[in-house]
Amino acid sequence: MFLVAWKDLDWEMTKLYFWDLFIQITTIPAHITGSKEIKLTEAPLWLLIANIAFWLLTAIMVWFILMLLWKTISVFR
Structure with missing residues (x-):
């Protein structure tokens, strides 16, 4: 059963989802850094x-x- 599910995975869509997730992480919030928000595009x-x-x-x-x-x-x- 696992092998059937493994073959049916669409790797292009999976890569696209992970890339979208990575692109969306552009700012580190202030409550994590402790002082101010850090924009990773300007960091x-x-x-x-x-x-x-x-x-x-x-x-x-x-x-x-x-x-x-x-x-x-x-x-x-």
């Missing part, structure tokens, strides 16, 4: 790199958790 390069690194690490952590869950489920089948 220094290091802040933009830090933002990309944060989302990359978040994606890697989610992937790792999903792999652990998949391995755990496959052991108990």
Whole structure:
């Protein structure tokens, strides 16, 4: 069943959704930074790199958790 769902995924649409999500994140709110709102389009390069690194690490952590869950489920089948 999982393999059938895997084949039916539209990878172009999936990439488009993630790209849209990334494009929409252009501002870091003031309640997160503690002082003022930071616009990433006007921010220094290091802040933009830090933002990309944060989302990359978040994606890697989610992937790792999903792999652990998949391995755990496959052991108990």
